[in-house]
Amino acid sequence: NAGVTQTPKFQVLKTGQSMTLQCAQDMNHEYMSWYRQDPGMGLRLIHYSVGAGITDQGEVPNGYNVSRSTTEDFPLRLLSAAPSQTSVYFCASSYGGPVVSSYNSPLHFGNGTRLTVT
Amino acid sequence: GENVEQHPSTLSVQEGDSAVIKCTYSDSASNYFPWYKQELGKGPQLIIDIRSNVGEKKDQRIAVTLNKTAKHFSLHITETQPEDSAVYFCAATYGNQFYFGTGTSLTVIP
Numbered sequence: 550n551a552g553v554t555q556t557p558k559f560q561v562l563k564t565g566q567s568m569t570l571q572c573a574q575d576m577n578h579e580y581m582s583w584y585r586q587d588p589g590m591g592l593r594l595i596h597y598s599v600g601a602g603i604t605d606q607g608e609v610p611n612g613y614n615v616s617r618s619t620t621e622d623f624p625l626r627l628l629s630a631a632p633s634q635t636s637v638y639f640c641a642s643s644y645g646g647p648v649v650s651s652y653n654s655p656l657h658f659g660n661g662t663r664l665t666v667t
Numbered sequence: 668g669e670n671v672e673q674h675p676s677t678l679s680v681q682e683g684d685s686a687v688i689k690c691t692y693s694d695s696a697s698n699y700f701p702w703y704k705q706e707l708g709k710g711p712q713l714i715i716d717i718r719s720n721v722g723e724k725k726d727q728r729i730a731v732t733l734n735k736t737a738k739h740f741s742l743h744i745t746e747t748q749p750e751d752s753a754v755y756f757c758a759a760t761y762g763n764q765f766y767f768g769t770g771t772s773l774t775v776i777p
Contacts, residue, residue, distance in 0.1 A: 553710075582765075591673075591756060591769040592711070599763060607764060608668070639710050655701045656765060658710030 551575050555640050555659035562630040562666045570625040570662050572640030580643040581623040582656070585609065585636040592639065598623055630666045638662045669694045669761040673768025680747050681776050688771045690757035691739040697759040697766075700740050702731060705754045705770075714755075715742070747775045 556571045574581065582597035594607030598617040612634060614626040623642075627634060641656040670693040680686050692700075698719040703711035717724045717731045717740065724731050728747075733740040744751055752775045757768040 580763075584767075589676075589769060592767040594764055594766075597763060605763065641710075655713040655716055656711075658703075658712070660708070660710045 553640055553642055553657050553659035555638075555662050557662060558660070560662060560664050562627075562664065564631060564666060566630050567626070567628050568630065570627075570638055570640075570664075572623045572625065572659060573621050574623075574640075574642040574657070575621065576642060576644070576657065577620060578642035578644050578657070579620065581617065582607070582641050582643075583613070583615065583623070583625045584639045584641065586639060586661075587636050595625065595638075627664075630664075632666045634664065635666045636664060638664060668764065669697055669759050669766040671757060671759050671766045671768045673757050673771060675771060676769065677772045677774075679774045679776060682747060682749060684747055686742075686744045686747055686751070686773055686775075688742045688755055688757070688773075689739060690741070690759075690768050691737075692759040692766075693738065694759075694761050695735070695738065697761045699760040700731070700733060701758050701765075702742050703756045703758065705756065707753075711756055744773075747773075749775050749777050751775050 553574045579600045583595040584592040593609050596615040598604045604615050639661050641658045643656050644654045673690045701716035704714045705711040715731050728745045730743040755771045758765045
């Protein structure tokens with residue numbers, strides 16, 4: 550049971566480049582989410598999904614896109630990277646079922662992707 | 668949305684002493700409060716959680732208390748050990764989202 554798997558672990562981009570951060574979970578969790586972690590700011594929600602085909606914005610969505618075509622995968626896309634997007638990104642999932650009930654169970658986190666934009 | 672404040676931002680204790688981390692939240696509709704421990708280079712891991720219909724929960728050396736009236740909850744670690752050194756985050760849920768505090772860096776001095 551791998552849990553939540555994020556790839557890559559490290560990435561360096563130049564300003565304006567695009568890339569996709571991958572996230573996969575094997576726990577059949579309906580709820581998946583992306584956070585960024587910056588020093589002194591805790592974990593801030595970028596986007597989340599309560600099931601395949603459904604996504605919504607979190608606190609800091611600008612500059613990021615997501616899609617959820619399967620229950621297992623929830624990729625995060627940076628279309629035109631900016632230095633302000635330098636951060637550590639975490640994907641997390643939670644058991645939810647077809648009706649939103651993420652508050653009933655905790656988040657399971659991946660080990661993160663450290664992204665540097667120069 | 669919800670606003671979660673966490674204090675202190677850093678905490679140093681001697682091995683064997685207790686550590687207490689406090690969080691406050693703003694929305695009385697929040698009903699689930701997990702605590703996470705993050706070790707260097709890893710993702711946060713759940714260490715304990717509490718739901719709004721419970722006032723206190725214990726798991727060996729770790730306990731969490733919740734005061735719904737005052738809208739605050741606390742993490743208590745007793746008999747601290749060097750392996751407790753990490754960053755701890757509190758969180759509260761509101762609607763479909765988890766809202767996190769800014770973290771407490773705990774150092775246990777041997």
